[in-house]
Amino acid sequence: MGKRNNDLLGIILILIGVLIFLLNTDLLSGNALLILIGVGFLVIYFIRRYIWSLISGMIIIVVGVTSIIDDAFSTRIDLAGFTFLVGLGIVFLVLYFTKRIMGFVFPGFILPAVGIYTLVSSIYTGEMSWAFFFLIGLSFYGIYIAEFMKRGNSWPLIPGTILIAFSAFLYLISKDIIKASFWKVISYAWPALLIIVGIKIIYDNVKRKA
Structure with missing residues (x-):
């Protein structure tokens, strides 16, 4: 020693x-x-x-x-934020795949998604909030493929699908395909859906342990 x-x-x-x-x-x-x-x-x-x-x-x-x-790049494009978040995500992914610590898979996929959004939103000046939810939704699909698919546990697909669907609504609203009055209904409906899904997950877990 x-x-x-x-x-x-x-x-x-x-x-x-x-x-x-x-x-x-x-x-x-x-x-x-x-x-x-x-x-x-x-x-x-x-x-x-x-x-x-x-x-x-x-x-x-x-x-x-x-x-x-x-x-080196003092422009309005947020390359530094992109590099930092993606790099940090890669750090967590390396730790996840080398040490098999499950908790690292979440920041490993979510941080690069946020980093990509910071880059995209700094390049495009239009309404890009939909892209944030779309990328986070995709990150949950990545989490599912990397860790939970082999376990037969598909819970990351639930928030992933909800977030992607939500991003689609935001995109349609940004293009005036869906009017604001319809969005008002959706703004109350999607959190209610999240609550229902959460209650079902807790109920299934309690029922499984009983």
Whole structure:
């Protein structure tokens, strides 16, 4: 155990020394150094398999890449927000597929969906709220395929389908195909449907346990 700790300490000292050297010689920018630090954490993970170093390394790299993009592209298009959310989602997906931690599958699919929406909404100036619900709905389908399909559990398809249907209504309203008066009825109907579906899920679970 002591030998392993000494090896890890040696690796950390080498990485710190390299970073300080590069910082003093102005060979790299602060954001590039941030990415290098993240890579250092990944090196520690591949050597010692510490999960904390894997998580830290990937998040630091995402932040560094986001900062570089934010500095390089100062336009109205939200590339930095897109990069950060998609990158963070990829981090969670990597952790999900490598460590099989089920809770990571949700941010793994939902965060990239939100990231794509931030990019699309910054490019197109029209009414794009429907796209948000459509992408989140698709993310639930991805969650179902990745984790729940093999279990025979289809509950993610329920919110996914509801959100996609809701996005379709929003799209039709934005194009004046459906008038606002009809939307008024829908605005009360869809939350009522969510409540009914939720009650049914709870009832089925209680009935199954009884």
